[in-house]
Amino acid sequence: MSFNSIRIGRLAGIPIGVQPLWLAIVALITWSLGAAYYPDQVTGIAPVASYGLGLLSALLLFASILLHELGHALVARRNGVEIEEIDLWLLGGVARMAGYPKTAGAELRFAIAGPAVTLVIAAAFGAFALALPNSAPAALRAVVEYQAYINTAILVFNLLPAFPLDGGRVARALIWGRIGDITRATKIAAAIGRGFGYAMIGIGVLGTAAGAIGGLWLAAVGLFVVFAARAEEGGLRIRVAFSGREAGRLMSFPAVTVPAAASVAEAVQDYFVRHRYSAFPVMDGDRLVGLVNLKAVERVPAGRRADTPVGQIAIHHPSLVIDEHQDVGELLERPAFQEVGRAVVVTEGGEVGIVSITDVEQVMRALELASAA
Ligand SMILES: [Zn+2]
Numbered sequence: 001m002s003f004n005s006i007r008i009g010r011l012a013g014i015p016i017g018v019q020p021l022w023l024a025i026v027a028l029i030t031w032s033l034g035a036a037y038y039p040d041q042v043t044g045i046a047p048v049a050s051y052g053l054g055l056l057s058a059l060l061l062f063a064s065i066l067l068h069e070l071g072h073a074l075v076a077r078r079n080g081v082e083i084e085e086i087d088l089w090l091l092g093g094v095a096r097m098a099g100y101p102k103t104a105g106a107e108l109r110f111a112i113a114g115p116a117v118t119l120v121i122a123a124a125f126g127a128f129a130l131a132l133p134n135s136a137p138a139a140l141r142a143v144v145e146y147q148a149y150i151n152t153a154i155l156v157f158n159l160l161p162a163f164p165l166d167g168g169r170v171a172r173a174l175i176w177g178r179i180g181d182i183t184r185a186t187k188i189a190a191a192i193g194r195g196f197g198y199a200m201i202g203i204g205v206l207g208t209a210a211g212a213i214g215g216l217w218l219a220a221v222g223l224f225v226v227f228a229a230r231a232e233e234g235g236l237r238i239r240v241a242f243s244g245r246e247a248g249r250l251m252s253f254p255a256v257t258v259p260a261a262a263s264v265a266e267a268v269q270d271y272f273v274r275h276r277y278s279a280f281p282v283m284d285g286d287r288l289v290g291l292v293n294l295k296a297v298e299r300v301p302a303g304r305r306a307d308t309p310v311g312q313i314a315i316h317h318p319s320l321v322i323d324e325h326q327d328v329g330e331l332l333e334r335p336a337f338q339e340v341g342r343a344v345v346v347t348e349g350g351e352v353g354i355v356s357i358t359d360v361e362q363v364m365r366a367l368e369l370a371s372a373a
Contacts, residue, residue: 005087014073015085016066022088029058033146041142053139057146062088064121064151071117072110079106084319084335104177104185111169115158122151162193162225163232186236190229197225235332238364243329247322250363251345253353258292260284260311264300267292267310279342281352282314288321288352290314291344321346324353328360 005017034054038045045053065088073083079101101107125148132141161171168189176185200222207215258267258280271280272294279293289311296313297305319334320343331337341357 005085011066011070011086012074014070014083017085017087019087022062026055026058026062029061030054033057037146038139038142041145042138045139049139053143057143057150060143060147061150064118064147065154067121068114068117068154071113075113076101076110079110081106081110104173104180104182107169107176108173111166111173115155115166118151118155118158122148122155125151160196161189162196162229163190164228165225168193168229168232183236183240186233190233193229193232194226197222197229200225238360239329239332241329241364241367242332242360243327245328246324247326247328247331247343247345247355248324248347248353250328250359251324251353251355252359253345253347253351255281255344255352255354257281257283257352258310260289260309260314262310264297264305264308264310264313268297268305272297277354279340279354279356281344281354282310283352284311286350288344288346290316291320291340291342293340293342315340320344322355323347328355331355332357332360 005019007015007017009016030051031054034047034051038050038053042050066086069086069088073086076083081101101110125144129141129144129148132144158165159167159170161167163169171192172182172185172189175188176182179185201219202222204215204217204219204222207218209215256271256275256277258271260282261284262270267280271277279291282289282292292310292314296315300308300313317336317340319336320340322331322343322345324345324347326343326345331343337343337357343355345353345355347353
């Protein structure tokens with residue numbers, strides 16, 4: 001589970017989360033449609049009805065994006081990649097996978113599944129709009145036309161060949177299938193993505209200078225795309241470098257552990273301050289309860305730290321508990337590990353160690369120095 005997203009339920013067994021920022025986007029869409037679009041389309045509409053339709057439209061959009069992500073998720077699952085959760089955020093959604101498709105064909109099917117769902121939704125609303133008789137209420141027509149329009153816009157935007165947009169993954173899968181090398185394919189796809197990112201920034205800045213406020217948004221997305229291309233490339237490089245390496249050889253061992261019954265205040269004084277690590281495994285006797293980090297401590301109000309047991313705030317996530325033979329390349333692909341940056345290693349002897357992303361990054365830098373020498 002992504003720790004800053006709000007869990008709203010499950011679909012097909014997959015947890016659905018919403019980033020707090022998405023709620024702001026829903027409000028923004030409701031407001032802009034309620035204030036301008038619906039009064040324009042439906043003459044004499046009352047403000048309450050106008051904003052109500054605005055909210056309905058935002059929720060329908062939300063459902064469309066959810067179906068898009070579900071399309072990705074179900075295809076990934078059929079290709080043997082488990083989905084940890086679907087998270088809705090600023091640019092739409094993301095299906096967080098524990099792992100990556102292993103072949104170019106699987107990657108292509110995965111990448112295309114979401115846009116295929118969006119295409120069906122856009123076409124269905126489009127057909128519905130065309131089939132409406134002239135006598136149909138103007139409000140209904142406006143709702144349907146907006147969904148046809150916005151889903152088409154999402155489809156086109158989503159197919160731009162730039163990470164993290166689906167088009168970027170489609171491009172990589174096609175190049176990968178052709179040259180047979182995922183590292184080089186990612187490099188080429190990332191370069192194309194960066195090109196698109198810089199173009200968006202350029203057009204966005206020029207547009208803003210010419211008075212189009214939407215240009216700012218385009219420039220921001222462009223910037224995001226440039227960074228995402230770099231992250232995709234870097235992430236793959238590090239996964240490739242670490243696949244085949246076992247966690248046991250990278251872990252800090254034995255780890256200093258915190259008893260579950262200790263209070264949060266005691267944990268701060270006796271562990272975080274004294275040992276200066278940023279996370280500790282939490283043990284109830286011989287049993288591992290989870291992991292406590294500074295972020296989890298900070299979430300407990302200062303006045304309640306003395307009487308809250310650490311066991312109660314420990315993060316327990318199955319993909320953050322591994323054994324010493326765990327492949328580090330695969331661990332790096334786990335969304336929970338990327339989020340928390342730590343995993344607990346339980347050895348065959350039942351002792352615990354800890355692997356952190358900072359350890360991995362340091363080894364990566366050392367490896368690069370070694371290969372440059
Ligand atoms: Zn998608």
